[in-house]
Amino acid sequence: MEGSAPRRTRIQQEKRELILEAALEVFSANGFRGSTIDQIAEAAGMSKPNLLYYFRRKEDIHETLMQRLLDTWLAPLKELDDIGDPMTELRSYIRRKLEMARDFPRESRLFANEILQGAPRIMPMLEGELKTLVDEKAAVIKGWMRAGKIARTDPWHLIFAIWATTQHYADFDVQVRAVLGPDRGGDGRFEDAARFLEQLFLDGLKPKA
Amino acid sequence: MEGSAPRRTRIQQEKRELILEAALEVFSANGFRGSTIDQIAEAAGMSKPNLLYYFRRKEDIHETLMQRLLDTWLAPLKELDDIGDPMTELRSYIRRKLEMARDFPRESRLFANEILQGAPRIMPMLEGELKTLVDEKAAVIKGWMRAGKIARTDPWHLIFAIWATTQHYADFDVQVRAVLGPDRGGDGRFEDAARFLEQLFLDGLKPKA
DNA sequence: GCAAATTTTGACCGATTGGACAAACGTTAG
DNA sequence: CTAACGTTTGTCCAATCGGTCAAAATTTGC
Incomplete structure (x- = not known):
């Protein structure tokens, strides 16, 4: 189904991990619909558009996490x-x-x-x-x-x-x-x-x- | 803490029950933040402002239910x-x-x-x-x-x-x-x-x- | 050192949200 | 019948939501 894993830069790997860690914190406490991208971005120490540069949709974060x-x-x-x-x-x-x-x-x-x-x-x-x-x-x-x-x-x-x-x-x-x-x-x-x-x-x- | 129960008309009692039943359905399936007043109103078969006539805030419904x-x-x-x-x-x-x-x-x-x-x-x-x-x-x-x-x-x-x-x-x-x-x-x-x-x-x- | 690629940001958008409000409608007691 | 009260609705609002975009800042490859 899914193609080969996209090649990622060092920064991409690090930031994606950071986001996933923050998202785990937020999602597990508030559920999917109860969590906002802003909350996750703030927990990850970055701006919302910046977060959306790494995960284009909120669902993508949740899916990866799951x-x-x-x-x-x-x-x-x-x-x-x-x-x-x-x-x-x-x-x-x-x-x-x-x-x-x-x-x-x-x-x-x-x-x-x-x-x-x-x-x-x-x-x-x-x-x-x-x-x-x-x-x-x-x-x-x-x-x-x-x-x-x-x-x-x-x-x-x-x-x-x-x-x-x-x-x-x-x-x-x-x-x-x-x-x-x-x-x-x-x-x-x-x-x-x-x-x-x-x-x-x-x-x-x-x-x- | 709470004063004596407010006297309610027959319609109020019935409609409040209807709302609570609908809210139980919606809240239990989507959580508090994941549920909208519109969803509850629709499940109860009434308009949103009408629902808000019986419960002035979303939280009030949840609290009563709880x-x-x-x-x-x-x-x-x-x-x-x-x-x-x-x-x-x-x-x-x-x-x-x-x-x-x-x-x-x-x-x-x-x-x-x-x-x-x-x-x-x-x-x-x-x-x-x-x-x-x-x-x-x-x-x-x-x-x-x-x-x-x-x-x-x-x-x-x-x-x-x-x-x-x-x-x-x-x-x-x-x-x-x-x-x-x-x-x-x-x-x-x-x-x-x-x-x-x-x-x-x-x-x-x-x-x- | 410099150009290309990547990363970050601020400003913005349409949709949805919880809730307010006054006007309209219905009901009821006298 | 009618005035008072209770109920319902359409409209509206400010806040928040997920997400876009172009421009600025930074990093990277050579």
Whole structure:
């Protein structure tokens, strides 16, 4: 579809990175329609026409941002591997997803914003690439269940649950911090969350008999 | 704070309801800044100036909507009761939250939008009313743990996990449906989710020894 | 050092936005 | 019937939006 990547000068590469970084900040906080080119330009320390020299339309920025995001976002799931102990694999997947919520909350919110609005710009990817990947990993998980390595349950909803619980700490961060309060809502909240999630996914809530 | 409710004519009551219903539709799909008064007016079947006769500012609509939402939204948690079997109480709380995600997805998305944007309009409620309620219920859950009725873990993060997993089916609905595909993504997905979540929260993933 | 290419800027444009306002219309009580 | 009140509409406005354009400033290749 797309021709070879356009050759770019040093300045173009640098400025484009600067703009994308600023746009990530603005888009993730206000959504696409809630963000203005002026805001992004100011955050990037340049004038609006100057920004438009590097990205001709507001949508181009968002699209570029989204494309980059998706690769890094799906990487942890891609790494979920058939070899290795199933329980360990799942645990490290959960841990990695939680680390991403901690280290890349803006990316998580950008993605959440897009999905919330009905995913108008990435629908084909959801139905194509993402579905394929999830189906593939669901098959792997099903294999583990058949082998008696983990309890039998629905692999798709299991993946949803891991996404939901981990991304919650990025997308609903303000609520999490507000509820936990200044003491428990500090930096340690991610370690508390990690401990809790590990227990939840492994043992559930039933008291040890 | 607020004086007695202003007396309203029959027409005012009806039209205000009509506007709020339309606004819920529009706001939940596009966010606050992404929605226009014209869109809401059209969805409500009236002209923009006419709408502004009932709500003088766009923010007033959103505020009214948010106030109503919060009551119904927190109702299930309020019902979590100390009397009754702990495991049953938690299970029915999860089921009720999932039903709300199924029956009131627009309300869930409206709330999610607000939190995603940093909760500028409901921050005091999060730190006040919500935190108080959650702390109170966390204490109840802690009591159950001390009594050996459920496994010992962090009650706050347990509540977060229930919120995250259930609301996921409303907020990320398009993604869920896209990944499940046309077959498994039909109406039955909520029953599948209910079964899965029940197993997850009760037994976790460890295979039965 | 200089010409060509690239980058930056200020001024500007049409479209859309939230909202104001007065006039017109409808309803209702006496 | 009619005066008072409640409702609806068309028109208008200032601000903001995404985006253009030509000219100025700067960088780059030779």
